[in-house]
Amino acid sequence: MTADPSARPRIASVATALPPHRLPQSEVVAHAAETFGGRFRDFERLRPVFENTGIEMRYSVRPFEWFHQPQDWQTRTQAYLDGATALFMDAARQALAAADLPAEAIDTVVTISSTGVATPSLEARAHAALGLRADVRRVPVFGLGCAGGVSGVSLAARLAAADPGSRVLVVAVEICTLAFRSDEMTKSNIVATALFGDGAAAAVLVADGRPGPxxxxxxxxxxxxxxxxxxxxxxxxxxxxxxxxxxxxxxxxxxxxxxxxxxxxxxxxxxxxxxxxxxxxxxxxxxxxxxxxxxxxxxxxxxxxxxxxxxxxxxxxxxxxxxxxxxxxxxxxxxxxxxxxxxxxxxxxxxx
The missing domain is CATH 3.40.47.10 (Thiolase/Chalcone synthase)
Incomplete structure (x- = not known):
């Protein structure tokens, strides 16, 4: 028996979103030198990491000044909730528009994020503003890190294939800059400060006969x-x-x-x-x-x-x-x- 071609999951759209605050690498290394230079004896030895990343620009949900202030779980979590929810909605709206679908056409939402804790999860926080249906299925996923975007597409495709004719929205959003730690004198912290930025991406996967990869x-x-x-x-x-x-x-x-x-x-x-x-x-x-x-x-x-x-x-x-x-x-x-x-x-x- 030949499988119905319309049941094969396809990527109807992919969209991306960035937060408002720009972090030029030249300014990041200057701020890092100010933060770590006099306190971490290995900083000058590690300083070339910033230049060797190949990065010129990153983006953040918070401005430079925020990172010079003492932060704790509460302030970091609030920054995550504010920034991740805004990025979630931005990426999702763009993906829906590119797929030419209204939010109420989405049957399942897969949310991928490992850089903060949100309960209710991000898709619930964005639900009303996006206009998702009351019966939309929600699948929040934590802990996949850098593999999360690809695993999210994989999971969304499996969910779409399991319910032919359905539409699945997957959104991966990470606020990595919240891991910048002025109190942590380690090589891993310097590498994270040199490498990570914030952003979101979304894709719509369908099993309804639409074109796409x-x-x-x-x-x-x-x-x-x-x-x-x-x-x-x-x-x-x-x-x-x-x-x-x-x-x-x-x-x-x-x-x-x-x-x-x-x-x-x-x-x-x-x-x-x-x-x-x-x-x-x-x-x-x-x-x-x-x-x-x-x-x-x-x-x-x-x-x-x-x-x-x-x-x-x-x-x-x-x-x-x-x-x-x-x-x-x-x-x-x-x-x-x-x-x-x-x-x-x-x-x-x-x-x-």
Whole structure:
């Protein structure tokens, strides 16, 4: 029996949103020097991290001055609730408009966020303003980190496929700048301060016969004994970043075999892929991906340019890349991929 083509989930639209406050990297390093220079003896040794990120601009829900004031869980949480809700609505409205759908046409909302705690969750806070139905199904997801945007598309596609004719809105929103810690004298904190920004991305996935890139498969690969590679540590003041210097080496050694195994389940191989959309975790990670997949020069220019223009926003960043690659003509068999805490690769095979 042949499956109904209309039941195959497709991405009807992808949209992105940024908060109002600009963080030029040149000003960030000046503020960091003011904050850490006289208190953290290793700061000058770590200062080149800011220049080596390849980032020129990032964005924040709060201005520079806010980060020079003492913050605690309450103030950070309020900044998260205000900023994340506004970004959620901005990205969602753009995605709905691009899909030519009203909010009341959405059957399920998947919310991806790991940089704050919200109960009620973000889609409930945005519900009335967006005009979502009273019976909309809500799926808030926490803890996926940088892999969240790709995992969100995967989950949304599965939900759409399970209910042919339905429409699913997935929104990934992260307020990473709330992890900037003036009290934490660690290399991971300096790297987070040099790398992360705030942002949101949304996509509408449908199983109603509309055109768009088709999600043909999705999966994850979690490597054992890697819990300490990436994540949060939590204390009375808020989240603190955990990073391992081994991430680029893990990408070089383990990413391609994981992707090959994922594709093999469909009788496909890496060589069959015609395009990639990766989460650009950092310049070293992008270079490691190029080497691992033997990509030609320029293949990941959009990943590098996204990092340059907006920094690493965690979960939404891969969808920023996907949007630009689709606009640039990404076609054929393609892979959308990101790495996140676990340590996990999240993978989506598209027919774009």
């Amino acid at each position: 088709r999600v043909v498969a999705s999966g994850e690969h979690l490597w054992p004994d890697t819990l300490g590679v990436m994540g949060w540590q939590i204390d009375p003041l808020g989240f603190g970043a955990i990073f391992s210097a081994s991430i680029p080496d893990l990408v070089t050694e383990r990413m391609r075999p994981a992707v090959a195994g994922f594709l093999a389940s469909r009788d496909e191989a890496v060589a069959d892929l015609g395009g990639f959309a990766f989460h650009p975790g950092g310049t070293k990670v992008v270079a490691a991906l190029e080497g691992a997949f033997e990509l030609p020069a320029g293949a990941l220019d959009i990943e590098r340019d996204t990092l340059r223009q907006v920094g690493n926003m965690s979960a939404p960043t891969a969808l920023f890349v996907l949007k630009r690659k689709l606009e640039a003509g990404l076609g054929g068999r393609a892979l959308l991929a990101a790495l996140g805490p676990g340590f996990t690769a999240s993978l989506v095979r598209l027919d774009a």
